[in-house]
Amino acid sequence: xxxxxxxxxxxxxxxVSITTVSKVLNNxxxxxxxxxxxxxxxxxxxxxxxxxxxxxxxxxxxxxxGVVIPDLMYSFFVEVVAGxxxxxxxxxxxxxxxxxxxxxxxxxxxxxxxxxRQVDGIVLASVNASGNTDLLKRLGxxxxxxxxxxxxxxxxxxxxxxxxxxxxxxxxxxTHLIGQGRKAIAHILGPPITHAKRRADGYRAALKEHGVRAxxxxxxxxxxxxxxxxxxxxxxxxxxxxxDAVFVANDPAAIGAMKAIWESGLRVPEDVAIVGAGDIAxxxxxxxxxxxxxxxxxxxxxxxxRLLLDRIGPEPSDSFRTVVIPPQLIIRRSSGGPAA
Amino acid sequence: xxxxxxxxxxxxxxxVSITTVSKVLNNxxxxxxxxxxxxxxxxxxxxxxxxxxxxxxxxxxxxxxGVVIPDLMYSFFVEVVAGxxxxxxxxxxxxxxxxxxxxxxxxxxxxxxxxxRQVDGIVLASVNASGNTDLLKRLGxxxxxxxxxxxxxxxxxxxxxxxxxxxxxxxxxxTHLIGQGRKAIAHILGPPITHAKRRADGYRAALKEHGVRAxxxxxxxxxxxxxxxxxxxxxxxxxxxxxDAVFVANDPAAIGAMKAIWESGLRVPEDVAIVGAGDIAxxxxxxxxxxxxxxxxxxxxxxxxRLLLDRIGPEPSDSFRTVVIPPQLIIRRSSGGPAA
DNA sequence: ATACTATTCTTTACCGCTACAGTCAATTCA
DNA sequence: TGAATTGACTGTAGCGGTAAAGAATAGTAT
Numbered sequence: 233x234x235x236x237x238x239x240x241x242x243x244x245x246x247x248v249s250i251t252t253v254s255k256v257l258n259n260x261x262x263x264x265x266x267x268x269x270x271x272x273x274x275x276x277x278x279x280x281x282x283x284x285x286x287x288x289x290x291x292x293x294x295x296x297x298g299v300v301i302p303d304l305m306y307s308f309f310v311e312v313v314a315g316x317x318x319x320x321x322x323x324x325x326x327x328x329x330x331x332x333x334x335x336x337x338x339x340x341x342x343x344x345x346x347x348x349r350q351v352d353g354i355v356l357a358s359v360n361a362s363g364n365t366d367l368l369k370r371l372g373x374x375x376x377x378x379x380x381x382x383x384x385x386x387x388x389x390x391x392x393x394x395x396x397x398x399x400x401x402x403x404x405x406x407t408h409l410i411g412q413g414r415k416a417i418a419h420i421l422g423p424p425i426t427h428a429k430r431r432a433d434g435y436r437a438a439l440k441e442h443g444v445r446a447x448x449x450x451x452x453x454x455x456x457x458x459x460x461x462x463x464x465x466x467x468x469x470x471x472x473x474x475x476d477a478v479f480v481a482n483d484p485a486a487i488g489a490m491k492a493i494w495e496s497g498l499r500v501p502e503d504v505a506i507v508g509a510g511d512i513a514x515x516x517x518x519x520x521x522x523x524x525x526x527x528x529x530x531x532x533x534x535x536x537x538r539l540l541l542d543r544i545g546p547e548p549s550d551s552f553r554t555v556v557i558p559p560q561l562i563i564r565r566s567s568g569g570p571a572a
Numbered sequence: 573x574x575x576x577x578x579x580x581x582x583x584x585x586x587x588v589s590i591t592t593v594s595k596v597l598n599n600x601x602x603x604x605x606x607x608x609x610x611x612x613x614x615x616x617x618x619x620x621x622x623x624x625x626x627x628x629x630x631x632x633x634x635x636x637x638g639v640v641i642p643d644l645m646y647s648f649f650v651e652v653v654a655g656x657x658x659x660x661x662x663x664x665x666x667x668x669x670x671x672x673x674x675x676x677x678x679x680x681x682x683x684x685x686x687x688x689r690q691v692d693g694i695v696l697a698s699v700n701a702s703g704n705t706d707l708l709k710r711l712g713x714x715x716x717x718x719x720x721x722x723x724x725x726x727x728x729x730x731x732x733x734x735x736x737x738x739x740x741x742x743x744x745x746x747t748h749l750i751g752q753g754r755k756a757i758a759h760i761l762g763p764p765i766t767h768a769k770r771r772a773d774g775y776r777a778a779l780k781e782h783g784v785r786a787x788x789x790x791x792x793x794x795x796x797x798x799x800x801x802x803x804x805x806x807x808x809x810x811x812x813x814x815x816d817a818v819f820v821a822n823d824p825a826a827i828g829a830m831k832a833i834w835e836s837g838l839r840v841p842e843d844v845a846i847v848g849a850g851d852i853a854x855x856x857x858x859x860x861x862x863x864x865x866x867x868x869x870x871x872x873x874x875x876x877x878r879l880l881l882d883r884i885g886p887e888p889s890d891s892f893r894t895v896v897i898p899p900q901l902i903i904r905r906s907s908g909g910p911a912a
Numbered sequence: 913a914t915a916c917t918a919t920t921c922t923t924t925a926c927c928g929c930t931a932c933a934g935t936c937a938a939t940t941c942a
Numbered sequence: 943t944g945a946a947t948t949g950a951c952t953g954t955a956g957c958g959g960t961a962a963a964g965a966a967t968a969g970t971a972t
Contacts, residue, residue, distance in 0.1 A: 236714070236715075236928095238927095238928060238929085239928070239929070240928075240929095248951080248952085249951070249952045249953075250928090250929080250952090250953095251928095251929095251930080251931090251951080251952060251953080252950090252952075254929065254931095255930095255951090256928060258875055258930080261949095262949065262950060263950070263951080263952075264949080264950055264951085267950080267951080281687055281688050282688055282928090282929080283629075283688065283690060283927090283928050283929070284688040284689045284690065285625055285628045285634060285689065285690045285927090285928080285929095286928035286929045286930090286957090287630050287928080287929055287930080288625045288929095289625050289626055289629055289927090289928080289929075289930095289956095289957050289958070289959090290928085290929050290930045290956080290957050290958095291929085291930070291957085292932080292957075294625060296668075296689075299669075304650060304651075304653060304654035304657060305650075305651065305654055305853070306853075307647060307650070307853070310644060310645075310647075310650045311644075311645065313644060313669070314644035314645055314671070317669065317670070317671050319645060321670065321671070321682075323586050326667045326668050326670070326685065326689060327667075327670075328636075328666050328667065328669075329639075329653070329657065329667045329669040330657070330661065330666070330667075331654070331657050331661070340663075344621065345666065346744055347621055348621050348622055348623065348624040349624040349625065349636075349666060350623060350624065350625045374576070374817060375576075435940070440610075441603070455965060487857055490857075491857075510757065511647070513646075513647070513854075514827075514852075514853075514854045514857075514858070517827055517831075517854075517858045517859060517862070518854070518857045518858055518859060519857055519858060519861065520859070521859065576958095578958060578959085579958070579959070580956095580958075580959095588920065588921080588922090589921070589922050590920060590922095590958090590959080590960095591921080591923080591960080591961090592920090592922080594959065594960060595921090595960095598960080601919095602919070602920060602921075603920070603921080604919080604920060604921085607921080610970095622958085622959080623957090623958050623959070625957090625960030626927090626957070626960090627956080627959055627960080628927095628956080628959095629927050629928070629929090629957090629959075629960095630926080630927050630958085630959050630961080631927085631959085631960070631961045632927075676963095730957080759921080771972040816918080
């Protein structure tokens with residue numbers, strides 16, 4: 233390894249003190265013109281790059297944000313991360329990316345790791361509640377900012393949040409299906425997180441509002457993965473009077489549900505209409521384009537970054553804010569759509 | 573901010589030296605049973621977490637890998653990152669994620685930032701060659717490992733690589749179209765990177781091998797984005813004797829090409845067969861499922877992580893390795909597929 | 913009893929950088 | 943002319959940790 237260029241070296245070669253070099257690099261006022269120029273010349277000559285680790289140690293801030301998301305494979309969180317990256321990068325912050333694999337223990341481990349690495353803040357899409365609330369509560373007192381995105385568990389944790397109005401999302405989707413003239417509208421639940429429950433609540437609310445009946449067995453347990461939707465749909469298809477529409481908790485699961493429908497020889501949307509949620513990339517290029525309730529992930533990421541950077545900035549707001557990204561219906565073929 | 577628990581504090585409360593605490597935490601042999609137990613008890617009591625920044629400063633390694641990819645939106649690189657994360661996380665390494673937005677200047681800036689942050693190694697999918705070769709060459713002498721993935725520019729840079737056999741990918745795709753009985757097979761080029769050029773070479777090689785003629789104007793400039801494929805296909809569709817098949821440089825562009833075809837009232841694959849490359853997620857769920865040449869991104873990421881961790885490990889290999897992830901044809905409807 | 917060797921700690925130095933409190937000469941002020 | 947001010951720099955300490963070498967106590971060999 234070549235000799236690393238440090239401020240010490242620059243100072244030595246120039247016969248000035250390390251402090252002087254530091255001041256030049258930090259644009260302090262009390263350095264003479266000539267000296268400043270000499271230092272800058274040397275910095276350029278040696279290709280000096282400051283050591284961020286050392287700086288972090290003294291300043292007690294790393295200019296790094298931790299990101300803990302449950303899943304890297306489906307595009308949803310990744311698109312949020314893209315939004316985060318835009319803002320963070322522009323403000324000189326780095327992103328330390330971790331995946332919890334929807335596993336509370338791994339989530340805890342990752343957060344601990346981020347804590348050890350002294351990140352200034354954490355953007356978290358937390359897995360199912362319970363276990364880690366204590367840890368999250370403690371983050372604030374450790375001087376680590378927290379913004380929770382997309383998921384609304386851990387109500388006891390005081391932090392900023394960027395959420396969607398899931399109740400409205402569920403209502404939009406279901407109302408749309410009712411409007412399409414569907415009579416037997418089922419719902420494939422997501423995992424047991426508040427988020428998914430609210431979409432289910434929206435489903436129920438819409439049915440009630442329009443006086444549409446639904447059998448209890450039309451609400452089936454599913455999940456957020458393609459396989460979950462597939463399995464759940466299989467169960468729905470086994471019911472005697474067949475359902476003619478399904479609001480699925482999210483898009484990957486909705487895609488799984490469509491697969492199950494096709495496998496049993498039925499058509500989407502003629503036999504069963506499908507509406508998902510999340511508006512994942514390529515959703516409009518599917519074999520049957522998927523009607524969905526979507527909201528801007530990019531915006532969600534950007535808002536999260538802004539809230540977090542604000543909080544860890546010099547004068548943080550004294551109250552915690554919740555930004556709601558409004559959902560909107562994106563009508564495509566799978567629900568009968570414009571053509572039906 | 574609460575008092576941070578440091579080794580100093582533990583040492584003070586226990587009346588031992590900081591070094592003793594350090595040794596206990598690092599499992600050194602020269603600490604007595606009783607003392608070790610007392611220290612560990614205090615560590616648990618205070619919930620001590622080591623400060624990774626301080627440790628990094630002394631040890632001169634951060635246990636962090638930088639990842640610079642051109643694009644976070646399309647799934648390809650993200651899936652590679654998922655593979656990376658699996659291995660890195662398991663070995664206690666963190667991932668600092670940056671996007672270059674296909675922009676050489678931003679790439680350079682991000683690499684510089686990673687350097688300042690003292691990452692142990694960098695996983696890079698570099699944008700179009702030229703500018704940053706010098707920087708990349710220097711990384712090694714700065715003690716920063718480098719593994720280039722997916723892209724094969726910068727031939728002068730000595731580092732490990734994880735690539736696909738693009739020539740073979742192009743040949744597989746084109747040979748398949750020939751096998752489907754297509755006569756007028758066009759190619760939509762990717763951006764001017766070696767990677768894409770090789771796929772074009774494979775296209776030409778396959779045609780030559782099978783004695784199939786192609787007009788020069790059947791090779792049109794495109795890119796790796798959906799819009800590129802769309803635009804290029806529009807041009808192809810304007811040609812008088814219409815082409816009946818297109819090998820598109822990658823999947824997003826192929827999807828764009830299909831859109832252009834549909835817009836002009838033609839069918840895929842009946843009128844024009846399409847083969848893409850990359851096997852992006854959801855490719856099998858498109859309106860017309862996309863035939864493509866794919867390779868495991870997860871494996872690509874994992875291999876990259878292994879190569880890099882190996883190189884920055886205690887006894888790095890003395891030669892640089894190139895791992896080739898073999899491509900394979902994934903036949904779906906868009907090429908006429910099994911049904912034709 | 914004396915010297916030698918472990919065993920178990922402690923002391924000191926340093927990683928690269930910044931904050932804070934000087935120092936020292938050249939002005940400015942009264 | 944002497945004191946106070948200003949401008950341009952330097953010295954020291956410390957961020958939290960680890961490595962290397964030294965010291966104190968106990969145990970063993972001679």
